[in-house]
Amino acid sequence: MKLDSDFLPEKQCIVIDIGTKYTKFGFATEHSPRCIIRTCCEIDGIPIPDIYKCKDAQNLTLALTNFIHILFYKHALIAPKDKKVIIVESLLSPTKFKEILAKVLFITYEVASLCFVPSHCASLFTLGISTALVFDVGYKEAILIPVCEGVPVLRLWQTMPLAGEAVENIIKTRINIGQLSPDESIDSIAEDIKSRTCFVTTLKRSKILESGNTVEPKTTSVEYHINGERSIQIPGDIRETAYDVLFEENIDNMSITTMILEAIVNSNVDTRLKLAENIVLMGGTVMAKGFMARLKEELLEKLKSPNYKNLKIKNFKFHIPPASENYIAWLGGSIFGCTNNLNILSQTRENYINESYVPDWPTTLTRQMIE
Amino acid sequence: MASYMLQKTVTSICTCGLQKLLPDLFFCRHCLTLRCDFCVSHEIDTTYCPHCFENLSSTEAKHKKNRCASCLECPRCFNTLSIRSYSRTSDSKKTPQKMYYLLCLFCNWRSHEPNVPDQPTSSGNWPVYKNPNEARIVDLINYYKSISLKEVFDKQKRSTKNYGRNYMHFLEKFGLNAMMARKRAGLPNFPMDGTGYCTPQISSSEAVENVLELPEDIFEKVVDIKQISTLEQRFATPELQSENVDDLFPIRKHLRVKHSLRCRVCEHNVVKPEYNAVKFKIKHLAYYHVPEIKIIKCEPLLAGKSSSLVLKLCNPAQTPTAVRFEKLNLKAINIVREPRQLEGEDLIAIPKQLPEPIPIVLKLQGDIVVPEGEIKIAARDDTAEYDDTNEVNTDYDDPKYVYWRKGNKVALKFEVKPYENIAKNENVQVGFIMNFMYLDTMSHVMNQKQPQSVLVPIKIVLNLPNS
Numbered sequence: 157m158k159l160d161s162d163f164l165p166e167k168q169c170i171v172i173d174i175g176t177k178y179t180k181f182g183f184a185t186e187h188s189p190r191c192i193i194r195t196c197c198e199i200d201g202i203p204i205p206d207i208y209k210c211k212d213a214q215n216l217t218l219a220l221t222n223f224i225h226i227l228f229y230k231h232a233l234i235a236p237k238d239k240k241v242i243i244v245e246s247l248l249s250p251t252k253f254k255e256i257l258a259k260v261l262f263i264t265y266e267v268a269s270l271c272f273v274p275s276h277c278a279s280l281f282t283l284g285i286s287t288a289l290v291f292d293v294g295y296k297e298a299i300l301i302p303v304c305e306g307v308p309v310l311r312l313w314q315t316m317p318l319a320g321e322a323v324e325n326i327i328k329t330r331i332n333i334g335q336l337s338p339d340e341s342i343d344s345i346a347e348d349i350k351s352r353t354c355f356v357t358t359l360k361r362s363k364i365l366e367s368g369n370t371v372e373p374k375t376t377s378v379e380y381h382i383n384g385e386r387s388i389q390i391p392g393d394i395r396e397t398a399y400d401v402l403f404e405e406n407i408d409n410m411s412i413t414t415m416i417l418e419a420i421v422n423s424n425v426d427t428r429l430k431l432a433e434n435i436v437l438m439g440g441t442v443m444a445k446g447f448m449a450r451l452k453e454e455l456l457e458k459l460k461s462p463n464y465k466n467l468k469i470k471n472f473k474f475h476i477p478p479a480s481e482n483y484i485a486w487l488g489g490s491i492f493g494c495t496n497n498l499n500i501l502s503q504t505r506e507n508y509i510n511e512s513y514v515p516d517w518p519t520t521l522t523r524q525m526i527e
Numbered sequence: 528m529a530s531y532m533l534q535k536t537v538t539s540i541c542t543c544g545l546q547k548l549l550p551d552l553f554f555c556r557h558c559l560t561l562r563c564d565f566c567v568s569h570e571i572d573t574t575y576c577p578h579c580f581e582n583l584s585s586t587e588a589k590h591k592k593n594r595c596a597s598c599l600e601c602p603r604c605f606n607t608l609s610i611r612s613y614s615r616t617s618d619s620k621k622t623p624q625k626m627y628y629l630l631c632l633f634c635n636w637r638s639h640e641p642n643v644p645d646q647p648t649s650s651g652n653w654p655v656y657k658n659p660n661e662a663r664i665v666d667l668i669n670y671y672k673s674i675s676l677k678e679v680f681d682k683q684k685r686s687t688k689n690y691g692r693n694y695m696h697f698l699e700k701f702g703l704n705a706m707m708a709r710k711r712a713g714l715p716n717f718p719m720d721g722t723g724y725c726t727p728q729i730s731s732s733e734a735v736e737n738v739l740e741l742p743e744d745i746f747e748k749v750v751d752i753k754q755i756s757t758l759e760q761r762f763a764t765p766e767l768q769s770e771n772v773d774d775l776f777p778i779r780k781h782l783r784v785k786h787s788l789r790c791r792v793c794e795h796n797v798v799k800p801e802y803n804a805v806k807f808k809i810k811h812l813a814y815y816h817v818p819e820i821k822i823i824k825c826e827p828l829l830a831g832k833s834s835s836l837v838l839k840l841c842n843p844a845q846t847p848t849a850v851r852f853e854k855l856n857l858k859a860i861n862i863v864r865e866p867r868q869l870e871g872e873d874l875i876a877i878p879k880q881l882p883e884p885i886p887i888v889l890k891l892q893g894d895i896v897v898p899e900g901e902i903k904i905a906a907r908d909d910t911a912e913y914d915d916t917n918e919v920n921t922d923y924d925d926p927k928y929v930y931w932r933k934g935n936k937v938a939l940k941f942e943v944k945p946y947e948n949i950a951k952n953e954n955v956q957v958g959f960i961m962n963f964m965y966l967d968t969m970s971h972v973m974n975q976k977q978p979q980s981v982l983v984p985i986k987i988v989l990n991l992p993n994s
């Protein structure tokens with residue numbers, strides 16, 4: 157009788173969620189990632205700030221080779237050879253990225269098996285539910301995909317470049333940071349100002365401030381030090397309205413609020429209520445103070461507009477995950493990694509070498525639907 | 528500084544196709560070719576703490592989650608924390624008790640009650656932050672584990688029914704599997720046919736309507752930016768991510784590893800560190816074998832005109848060598864990839880799939896005239912530094928090419944002719960092949976014969992400044 161893998165000592169399983177800005181990395185069955193690090197790597201000493209922007213296959217191969225090396229040899233401190241790997245990924249991440257990542261892991265690093273888990277589905281494992289409207293607001297974009305009975309409803313996916321980067325761009329234009337020395341970066345200062353001083357104000361205050369009036373009480377300004385030397389003032393109104401860009405409608409009347417409502421309007425009549433009452437927010441940007449409260453206010457306000465009047469919805473309900481929103485997709489991957497499904501849904505190295513093709517998550521069937 | 532580091536005037540093309548500086552390359556003495564970081568595999572040799580230098584075995588490191596048990600880091604500035612003590616008298620009748628806390632001598636952060644209470648011993652069991660929802664996550668894990676087992680189980684049942692498989696086969700094929708899986712999952716055993724097996728129930732998360740509002744005082748509260756943690760500080764403890772610096776927990780020092788590097792093709796080590804020392808057992812750097820090239824003189828380059836270029840070659844090996852130059856044929860540059868193996872070299876049984884070589888894309892901006900014939904270079908002799916006698920026969924040196932010689936160094940004359948159409952202020956890239964004589968002294972398993980000399984070709988690219 158052939159020995160089944162189940163009889164062999166358990167292979168360690170690594171869970172990686174490569175975000176555009178931050179990568180979450182750790183071991184399956186653990187309750188939090190070992191580290192959250194900047195997604196940045198280098199090719200021959202030249203830093204690559206955005207790995208998803210690498211269009212050239214060869215550069216992407218080198219960049220990912222370097223990045224995986226950093227993850228394993230600086231953080232996991234294990235050689236990737238013969239380990240199991242779970243990649244928690246957005247369903248919208250390009251096929252080419254996925255293929256090159258698989259090639260680097262299987263061929264260069266000789267991992268035993270690989271499984272791509274869609275982040276929108278993974279996050280539901282942290283809640284014990286299978287149907288929800290999952291909304292991921294990270295750094296580059298906000299991605300909405302409803303999940304019904306564990307299956308992502310790709311027909312209803314939506315994405316907009318309304319996320320952390322948009323907020324940082326507002327900070328860059330509205331605050332005069334002044335002349336920077338070569339070792340300072342405007343991007344990291346804007347991110348720092350965003351994460352340490354800004355919050356999402358209420359709808360009422362936002363409206364007043366937008367009309368140019370003053371609100372009571374006024375928000376205090378913050379004295380911010382750049383490099384411990386120069387100090388600049390972060391005005392109170394910028395602190396509270398920097399995030400408003402996410403709720404402002406563009407020329408097509410779209411904002412993160414209408415993304416959610418459109419998804420509900422376009423879904424089956426019998427699932428509408430269920431989606432509205434099962435909203436799951438994830439991604440670093442939703443952790444901003446007041447975000448969820450404001451989103452709810454905006455949704456209720458928009459519900460009164462003619463477009464959505466016919467929706468028989470009165471309330472929106474949100475799930476509170478058991479861990480920080482910026483790593484619940486990772487945590488879902490870690491929980492998934494405890495189950496037997498990992499072995500069923502993973503692709504093995506032998507299979508990869510023979511087929512030279514990376515299968516999709518079984519329930520999504522076709523990625524082409526998106527592309 | 529950074530631009531200086533990136534300025535690469537003389538590069539060699541590694542066997543995998545990447546352009547590298549000589550000090551970044553390895554020389555596999557079995558494949559007799561260059562290797563670099565990209566084309567060797569890395570293995571973990573030892574794990575150690577970068578602060579106290581304690582060596583840990585891989586199981587120990589795994590158990591401690593790659594953190595040092597004794598060294599703690601400041602959560603604000605990431606420097607090592609010091610342990611301080613003071614005497615506390617809780618009761619006037621008792622003798623004062625010595626208490627310890629953690630202090631950062633760099634930024635003055637100290638451990639704060641109630642998160643990190645002061646400890647009665649210096650080696651105190653400094654607490655680690657635990658997510659309050661830990662139990663819920665454990666429930667979720669057990670729930671999904673058992674659901675997936677049930678699926679396996681239902682499948683077994685179906686397949687036994689539908690295909691009428693006999694019980695023994697069933698037992699062999701699935702039953703044992705599920706049993707093992709249950710055992711692993713720490714669940715009680717259940718009868719082989721699955722009767723009475725039920726999954727634990729968990730309450731699914733309840734969505735709420737009343738979400739967390741902004742704190743009342745957020746608008747008027749005076750913010751001291753120094754008290755608010757940065758993202759880097761928050762992410763150092765992912766399960767906590769506290770916004771207030773005082774609420775942060777000390778961080779256990781992250782361990783590091785010593786690598787040993789292995790050639791992917793022949794699986795021999797090119798670098799192997801010595802256990803418990805800063806030395807290496809094996810260290811096959813290209814720097815020790817391949818003659819190093821330096822530009823010592825370059826006439827100003829003009830489009831379409833020849834200029835002379837003097838390169839200094841230095842033989843790092845303890846045996847004399849000889850070099851022979853060739854033109855770089857751009858058409859054939861990507862053809863010969865894996866060099867021939869030495870006669871009788873022990874080959875690996877199953878050749879495995881290797882990462883694809885990287886196609887070399889080179890754009891040359893000029894021609895180069897290389898010295899003809901073989902040029903000998905003396906061995907490195909550390910004792911003969913002030914000795915002017917040359918140990919190689921220089922009778923055949925052509926003064927047209929050999930500029931001067933000294934010990935294991937030789938200066939050679941080249942000629943560079945940039946193309947007519949080169950842009951001003953752009954570097955002129957030229958390339959050639961340097962074949963150098965490598966004396967193979969390894970005693971190979973199959974044939975224990977005399978050391979043999981092998982000519983090793985190395986593609987060199989020069990990036991000459993043109994201004």
Ligand SMILES: [Zn+2]
Nearest residue numbers: 190191230231
């Ligand atoms: Zn780490």
Ligand SMILES: [Zn+2]
Nearest residue numbers: 541543563566
């Ligand atoms: Zn290489």
Ligand SMILES: [Zn+2]
Nearest residue numbers: 576579595598
């Ligand atoms: Zn230590």
Ligand SMILES: [Zn+2]
Nearest residue numbers: 601604631634
């Ligand atoms: Zn400190």
Ligand SMILES: [Zn+2]
Nearest residue numbers: 555558790793
């Ligand atoms: Zn080799």
